[in-house]
Amino acid sequence: MHSIADIRKNPGTILAVGSYRPGYQAILDFDVLTGRASPSIVGIVGSNKRYEKYFWGNEEVLIPCFRTMSEARQVVPHTDWLLNITSARRAYQVTEDFFTAYPQAHGVHIFAEDIPEVDAIKLFDTYGSVGKTIIGPAGVGLIVPGFLKLGVVGGVDWRQIKANHLEQSGSVAVLSASGGMINELITMVANTGHALSFALCFGGDRFPTTRPLDAFLAAEADPATKHIVYYGELGGTDEYEIVELIEQGKLTKPIIAYVAGVIGESFDTPVQFGHAKALAGSKDETASAKRQALAKAGVQVAGSMSDLSQAIGVLPQDDITESHHDFSYRQASLFTSTISTETADGYAFVGKSLQEWSAEGDIASQITAGLLGRLPKSRVTTELMRTIYLLSVDHGPQVSGALNTIVTARAGKGVIDSLAAGLMTIGPRFGGAVSDAAREWFDGVEGGSTPGELVEKRAKAKQMIGGIGHKKYRLDLPDPRTEILARYADKLAVHPYFDFAKVVEEITTQKKGNLILNVDGHIAALMLDVLAQEEGYAARELEQLITADFFNALFVVPRTMGFVAHYLDQKRLDEGLFRLPDDDVLLVE
Amino acid sequence: MARVKLSEYAAKSLLVDKYGGVAIRVRSIDDGVARLSDGQKYIVKVDQGIKKRGKQGLIRLNVTKKDAKKAIEELAEKGFERFIAEPMLLHDDDEERYLSVERMREGMRFLYSPKGGVDIEEHPESIVQYDSIKDVPLPQSFLNRLVDTMNKEHMSFVEINPLIVRGEACSLLDAAVLVDSAGSWQASWGDDDIVEVGTKAASEEAVARLNDGSPASFSFRVLNPDGAIWLLLSGGGASITIADEAANRGKADLIGNYGEYSGGPTREETQLYTEAVIEQLLMANAPRKAIIIAGGVANFTDVRKTFAGIIDALRQRMAELKAAEVMVYVRRGGPNEKEGLALMERFLTQHGICGSIHGSSDVLTTVIDEALEYIDA
Numbered sequence: 001m002h003s004i005a006d007i008r009k010n011p012g013t014i015l016a017v018g019s020y021r022p023g024y025q026a027i028l029d030f031d032v033l034t035g036r037a038s039p040s041i042v043g044i045v046g047s048n049k050r051y052e053k054y055f056w057g058n059e060e061v062l063i064p065c066f067r068t069m070s071e072a073r074q075v076v077p078h079t080d081w082l083l084n085i086t087s088a089r090r091a092y093q094v095t096e097d098f099f100t101a102y103p104q105a106h107g108v109h110i111f112a113e114d115i116p117e118v119d120a121i122k123l124f125d126t127y128g129s130v131g132k133t134i135i136g137p138a139g140v141g142l143i144v145p146g147f148l149k150l151g152v153v154g155g156v157d158w159r160q161i162k163a164n165h166l167e168q169s170g171s172v173a174v175l176s177a178s179g180g181m182i183n184e185l186i187t188m189v190a191n192t193g194h195a196l197s198f199a200l201c202f203g204g205d206r207f208p209t210t211r212p213l214d215a216f217l218a219a220e221a222d223p224a225t226k227h228i229v230y231y232g233e234l235g236g237t238d239e240y241e242i243v244e245l246i247e248q249g250k251l252t253k254p255i256i257a258y259v260a261g262v263i264g265e266s267f268d269t270p271v272q273f274g275h276a277k278a279l280a281g282s283k284d285e286t287a288s289a290k291r292q293a294l295a296k297a298g299v300q301v302a303g304s305m306s307d308l309s310q311a312i313g314v315l316p317q318d319d320i321t322e323s324h325h326d327f328s329y330r331q332a333s334l335f336t337s338t339i340s341t342e343t344a345d346g347y348a349f350v351g352k353s354l355q356e357w358s359a360e361g362d363i364a365s366q367i368t369a370g371l372l373g374r375l376p377k378s379r380v381t382t383e384l385m386r387t388i389y390l391l392s393v394d395h396g397p398q399v400s401g402a403l404n405t406i407v408t409a410r411a412g413k414g415v416i417d418s419l420a421a422g423l424m425t426i427g428p429r430f431g432g433a434v435s436d437a438a439r440e441w442f443d444g445v446e447g448g449s450t451p452g453e454l455v456e457k458r459a460k461a462k463q464m465i466g467g468i469g470h471k472k473y474r475l476d477l478p479d480p481r482t483e484i485l486a487r488y489a490d491k492l493a494v495h496p497y498f499d500f501a502k503v504v505e506e507i508t509t510q511k512k513g514n515l516i517l518n519v520d521g522h523i524a525a526l527m528l529d530v531l532a533q534e535e536g537y538a539a540r541e542l543e544q545l546i547t548a549d550f551f552n553a554l555f556v557v558p559r560t561m562g563f564v565a566h567y568l569d570q571k572r573l574d575e576g577l578f579r580l581p582d583d584d585v586l587l588v589e
Numbered sequence: 590m591a592r593v594k595l596s597e598y599a600a601k602s603l604l605v606d607k608y609g610g611v612a613i614r615v616r617s618i619d620d621g622v623a624r625l626s627d628g629q630k631y632i633v634k635v636d637q638g639i640k641k642r643g644k645q646g647l648i649r650l651n652v653t654k655k656d657a658k659k660a661i662e663e664l665a666e667k668g669f670e671r672f673i674a675e676p677m678l679l680h681d682d683d684e685e686r687y688l689s690v691e692r693m694r695e696g697m698r699f700l701y702s703p704k705g706g707v708d709i710e711e712h713p714e715s716i717v718q719y720d721s722i723k724d725v726p727l728p729q730s731f732l733n734r735l736v737d738t739m740n741k742e743h744m745s746f747v748e749i750n751p752l753i754v755r756g757e758a759c760s761l762l763d764a765a766v767l768v769d770s771a772g773s774w775q776a777s778w779g780d781d782d783i784v785e786v787g788t789k790a791a792s793e794e795a796v797a798r799l800n801d802g803s804p805a806s807f808s809f810r811v812l813n814p815d816g817a818i819w820l821l822l823s824g825g826g827a828s829i830t831i832a833d834e835a836a837n838r839g840k841a842d843l844i845g846n847y848g849e850y851s852g853g854p855t856r857e858e859t860q861l862y863t864e865a866v867i868e869q870l871l872m873a874n875a876p877r878k879a880i881i882i883a884g885g886v887a888n889f890t891d892v893r894k895t896f897a898g899i900i901d902a903l904r905q906r907m908a909e910l911k912a913a914e915v916m917v918y919v920r921r922g923g924p925n926e927k928e929g930l931a932l933m934e935r936f937l938t939q940h941g942i943c944g945s946i947h948g949s950s951d952v953l954t955t956v957i958d959e960a961l962e963y964i965d966a
Contacts, residue, residue: 178826184885274825
């Protein structure tokens with residue numbers, strides 16, 4: 001088992017799997033109460049959200065969420081603990097996945113009840129016996145006051161954490177088979193003027209993955225622990241191993257113990273109590289026999305809860321410092337923004353005040369920061385954005401969007417209506433193909449299919465490939481705009497998305513000369529490559545951008561400028577209402 | 590969540606190739622008998638996980654198809670529902686061996702004795718423990734198949750007595766198997782293959798159904814149908830500790846039930862659970878009765894929410910509770926402790942059935958003393 005003293009030196013971080021909001025919130029409250037600088041939970045796996053919002057003291061903080069363990073591994077390269085809140089049927093697999101992704105991690109707490117015996121034994125043999133700490137199943141975890149809270153142990157309400165002085169390290173270790181009773185004992189320790197050194201619940205299953213004897217040895221090895229308080233139950237023979245440790249001189253610290261279940265001896269047939277292990281099949285498994293064996297070895301055995309409370313009460317007191325934190329009045333916000341703030345000095349947009357933006361004087365840089373939600377790391381990104389803007393601002397009055405803007409302006413409408421008419425034209429056939437193209441190149445590269453397979457698949461389904469084909473330009477009449485865009489590939493060390501798109505173009509242009517890689521296809525491929533190479537975007541972040549229609553936004557932003565220009569042009573000309581000439585309409589009877 | 594017993598029929602169906610036994614239920618005796626063969630002699634046994642059936646007269650030997658119905662009906666008259674009929678295997682008493690295999694943390698533990706049979710307990714010195722399968726003096730092919738089946742079917746304990754060995758062939762004349770109920774979803778046995786010793790009260794069955802349909806956990810077992818103290822407890826550990834306190838006072842016989850709810854049940858689930866406890870309490874024949882609503886300091890179960898469910902149930906049966914002069918004693922801690930306790934105190938006081946109310950600053954077991962005082966007064 002991982003040493004408690006080491007946890008105090010470096011508590012490490014936690015990856016949580018499963019959904020358990022109050023439990024996670026309590027861990028973050030514990031972090032704030034103990035003065036930790038950032039949340040110990042670095043990610044939550046098994047959520048469809050990008051982030052979950054939690055309180056961080058009286059403020060709020062976003063904890064990143066991931067669908068799978070491998071997705072988490074991409075973003076969180078290192079973590080120390082797994083908080084496994086999945087069901088009994090999934091808990092084993094999730095633990096295995098965790099150690100595959102994070103072989104260096106210290107350990108796991110498994111919360112679920114009803115883990116099969118064979119799985120518990122396998123967990124112990126595979127991980128516990130090679131030094132990993134597996135706490136549970138059917139328990140509430142481990143708490144090292146002041147340093148680490150791994151599980152619901154100690155409560156899910158910040159008031160419980162505060163009332164039990166869990167923000168400070170003390171001298172009494174509490175070890176328990178029962179999740180409910182560990183908190184009862186923690187409260188008893190706190191109510192009698194003591195603080196905890198640590199508390200560990202090994203759970204009420206037949207084969208706990210942290211054996212009681214491991215927990216006792218951890219307490220013995222922990223310099224802060226002066227006294228051990230133990231809660232055990234009838235069933236099983238773990239207490240005899242404790243007795244053996246004492247007799248061998250390996251366990252020397254004073255122990256106060258309560259072994260519950262003498263009630264079981266009042267009945268003729270063995271009774272199965274709440275926990276899986278709580279059934280005395282033979283005489284040595286009864287509470288009385290185990291109490292006797294412990295007492296004989298020198299353990300102070302309490303006969304009742306009041307005895308136990310008294311025995312703890314007379315232990316030397318710890319210095320308790322009252323914490324001044326109060327989270328009573330915190331309120332969750334209704335929505336979240338990460339890009340802009342209003343301050344006393346005015347407004348800030350993506351990390352800079354508007355005055356700073358103005359002084360810098362680069363609109364391309366501001367657009368890039370706005371679309372990424374953070375300042376770009378590389379000048380190449382801003383330059384590509386500028387080029388895209390300048391090349392996409394307008395493609396003539398004939399195109400659908402410009403035409404609708406013009407028609408609306410001539411109908412006497414104002415700038416908002418005319419611009420909206422133009423913007424609302426953007427869609428699958430006009431201007432909305434950049435995201436489609438990005439999807440093609442991304443799926444191709446990430447999914448591992450070849451350009452040939454993509455073309456074959458689309459041809460069979462008689463579908464267009466996003467980013468391929470132009471009405472006017474052909475292989476022998478190249479689009480001058482794409483030549484400018486293509487130069488960006490030279491600025492990158494590697495450009496897998498652009499390479500993929502170019503090979504697709506090679507195949508399609510053999511079939512038909514105008515099936516070239518068009519402007520949309522270039523923008524999509526090059527922006528993917530620039531974001532991956534220059535801005536450090538992981539595949540999953542690119543995927544999120546595609547889903548969010550980021551690539552179509554690259555078109556919408558400059559074209560908005562183009563539509564407004566057309567609107568103002570029409571107002572200057574003031575030609576009056578537009579009506580299609582009769583010749584241009586085929587009237588079918 | 591625990592080790593439970595398989596019926597002998599289900600156990601042998603999994604452990605024995607081409608098993609020749611027939612399961613017979615009391616509601617369809619004729620169907621069962623129809624599956625027996627003419628000209629074959631059978632042994633007919635009650636199959637409800639009961640030990641020492643021979644000595645209790647729950648076994649019939651040399652039964653033919655013709656008189657099987659009568660044999661089963663005789664056994665059914667004693668109140669049993671499940672039976673098993675197996676072809677008789679003629680053998681000498683000194684052929685009988687004993688074998689048990691139990692899953693331990695370190696691996697399987699084998700106990701073997703060449704002197705098996707009904708009197709095994711008289712020869713404890715003949716039982717030898719083996720920690721390695723290779724050392725057990727029985728055919729290895731048989732042992733390997735047994736352990737494979739135990740692993741695949743989540744069996745935790747198998748006891749075969751007697752076991753008859755003739756060359757490589759091993760016959761299981763009687764087999765008792767405990768399975769790990771947590772593994773049921775991966776095993777081929779089901780709920781129907783589990784036998785429970787004794788019959789269940791209606792309230793126990795209601796709680797079992799509640800438990801099956803909820804992510805929270807509920808248990809309820811009647812210990813003394815005419816008990817005076819009825820426990821409505823939360824948490825596996827706290828519930829034993831509180832029951833212990835009655836035993837400490839020498840009053841274990843006054844306890845009506847053992848049970849607990851835990852794992853954050855909803856208000857509605859807590860109400861249903863409470864109804865089952867009240868139902869059983871009202872049937873008890875005791876001069877004075879008390880309910881103890883108690884638990885440790887919860888880690889995550891919401892005290893206010895669960896107490897609201899308990900109050901819903903108490904309110905429904907208030908007239909009967911008052912008529913029976915039932916008093917209620919409360920001790921609980923955890924999330925929303927103050928609000929929950931205040932809610933409960935107001936409600937109980939209003940109806941005049943409030944014995945006492947304690948929070949996390951008072952020792953868990955005070956309520957037992959107070960309830961005993963009321964009952965003894």
